[in-house]
Amino acid sequence: MTAVNRKHKDRLFTFLFGEKGNKVWTLSLYNAVNKTHYTDPNSIEFTTIGDAVYMGMKNDISFILCHVMNVYEQQSSYNPNMPVRQLMYAAKLYDKYIQQKKLNIYGRKLARLPIPKLMVFYNGTEDEDEQILRLSDAFIQEGNPAEADIEAKVRMVNINYGTNKSLLSSCRPLEEYAWLVSQIRENQQTMGIEQAVDRAIQNMPKDFEIQGFLIGHRAEVKDLCITEYNEAETMQMIREEGREEGREEGREEGRLRQAKKTAANMRKRGTSFEDIAEILELPVDMIRSWQGICPLSPKQGNQ
Numbered sequence: 001m002t003a004v005n006r007k008h009k010d011r012l013f014t015f016l017f018g019e020k021g022n023k024v025w026t027l028s029l030y031n032a033v034n035k036t037h038y039t040d041p042n043s044i045e046f047t048t049i050g051d052a053v054y055m056g057m058k059n060d061i062s063f064i065l066c067h068v069m070n071v072y073e074q075q076s077s078y079n080p081n082m083p084v085r086q087l088m089y090a091a092k093l094y095d096k097y098i099q100q101k102k103l104n105i106y107g108r109k110l111a112r113l114p115i116p117k118l119m120v121f122y123n124g125t126e127d128e129d130e131q132i133l134r135l136s137d138a139f140i141q142e143g144n145p146a147e148a149d150i151e152a153k154v155r156m157v158n159i160n161y162g163t164n165k166s167l168l169s170s171c172r173p174l175e176e177y178a179w180l181v182s183q184i185r186e187n188q189q190t191m192g193i194e195q196a197v198d199r200a201i202q203n204m205p206k207d208f209e210i211q212g213f214l215i216g217h218r219a220e221v222k223d224l225c226i227t228e229y230n231e232a233e234t235m236q237m238i239r240e241e242g243r244e245e246g247r248e249e250g251r252e253e254g255r256l257r258q259a260k261k262t263a264a265n266m267r268k269r270g271t272s273f274e275d276i277a278e279i280l281e282l283p284v285d286m287i288r289s290w291q292g293i294c295p296l297s298p299k300q301g302n303q
Contacts, residue, residue, distance in 0.1 A: 011060060012224045013074035013121065015217075016177055016210060018048055018061040025173040025209070029072075030065060032170035033119060033157070038065065049092055058274060059089045069093060069114040074121045075156075076228065078128050083135035086118040087152040120156040123181055130157050130164065176208045184225060197225045227271075263287055 017026050023041035031038060045064045061072040071089050073082065094113060097103075103111040122128055135152040158164050159174060161182035168175040180200055187196035201218065204211050214221050259280045266276050277284035 011074050011228060012180075012221065013177065014048075014060045015221065015224055016173060016213070017072070018046070020046060022173075022213070025171075026061075026063065027065075028171045029174055030070065032167055032174065034117075035170075047093055047096065049089060049096075058272070062089065062093055064097075064114050067114045069097070069116045070119065071116065072119045072121065074123070076122075076124045078122065078124060078126055079120075080133060081138070082120050082154045082156070083118075083133050083152045084138060086120075086154050087135060087150075090116050090118065090152075118152065118154040120154055121159045122156050123159050123178065125185075128156070128158055130155070132156070172208075173210050176204075176210045179208075180204065180210075180214075193226050194222070197222050260290055263290055 016022060017029055023044045026044055027038060027041040030036070030044075043065055047062045047064055047069070048060070049058050049062065059071060060074055061070075063070050069090070071086055071093065073086065075082070079085075097113065098105060098111065105111050120133070133154040133156055135150065136148055139148055157167060159168065159178050161168070161175070161178040168178055183200035183203065184193075184196050187199045191199070201214055201221070204214070259282060263276050263280065266279070271279075273287045274284050277287045280287070
C-alpha cells in the first residue's frame with residue numbers, strides 16, 4: 001500500500017485521482033473525458049499546485065499528458081467563477097512549466113507550451129447539466145463596446161451517480177466514486193455522517209476497483225468524507241444564520257459576522273485559508289486578514 005503524505009486535507013476525488021500511485025485511474029479518467037485510448041499511465045506528469053508553493057493557492061488535480069495540461073477541479077456546489085479561478089491556476093502552472101523547462105519567453109524563438117484543458121467535475125445536489133463556463137460571461141459589458149482579448153472556457157460535467165452514463169461507464173473508478181457519494185448521501189437520511197461513510201464502504205461491491213484503496217486508507221478516507229460533508233453543512237448553516245442575523249443588523253454584516261466565526265472554527269480543524277475562502281465564497285486575502293481570530297493549532301504551523 002502506497003504511503004500518502006499531505007499537509008492539507010484534499011477532497012476524496014483528489015485522493016483517488018491525484019495520487020502518483022493511482023495513475024492508472026487518472027489515465028482512465030483522462031481517456032473517458034477525451035475519448036482517447038492511451039495505455040501508459042507512467043506518461044502522466046502530475047503538476048498539482050501545492051499551497052506551500054503559491055501562497056495558499058492550490059488546485060485539486062493537474063497533470064500533463066501528451067503535451068496537454070489538464071486542470072481538474074471537483075465541485076459539490078455550482079460555481080460560475082470557475083473560469084477565472086482556472087485561469088489563475090493555469091497561469092501558475094505555466095509559470096512553473098516555463099521555469100522547469102528553462103524556456104526563454106523574452107527571446108525571438110517561440111516558447112512551446114502544453115495545451116490547456118480546464119475541467120470541473122460537479123457532483124452537487126442541484127440539477128446541473130453539462131455546460132461550458134466562460135470567463136467572458138463575467139466581464140462588465142454595460143455601456144462598454146471594448147472587445148475582450150482574454151477568454152477561458154471550462155467544461156463542467158455532472159458526475160452524480162445515474163447521470164452522464166456514457167462518461168461514467170467509460171471510467172470504472174469514476175463510476176464507483178459516484179456510487180460511493182450517492183450511498184453516503186442516501187445513508188445520511190437515517191444516520192449520522194460517520195456511520196453513513198462506514199456503511200457505504202462496508203456495502204461497496206467487492207469487485208469495485210477502488211475498494212482495496214479505500215479500505216487500505218479507511219481512516220483517511222473517512223476523515224476526508226466527513227470534512228467534505230461538514231463543510232457542505234457549514235455552508236448551508238452560514239446562509240441560513242447569515243439571513244437571520246441579516247434581519248437584525250443588515251444582510252452583509254450578519255453574513256460577515258457568521259463567516260468569521262466559521263473561519264475560526266475551520267482553522268482550528270486545520271483547514272487551509274484557500275479552502276475556507278472557497279467554502280465561504282469570500283476572497284482569500286480577506287480570510288487571511290482575519291488571522292488574529294483564526295488561530296492555528298500547535299501542530300499546524302504556517303499554512
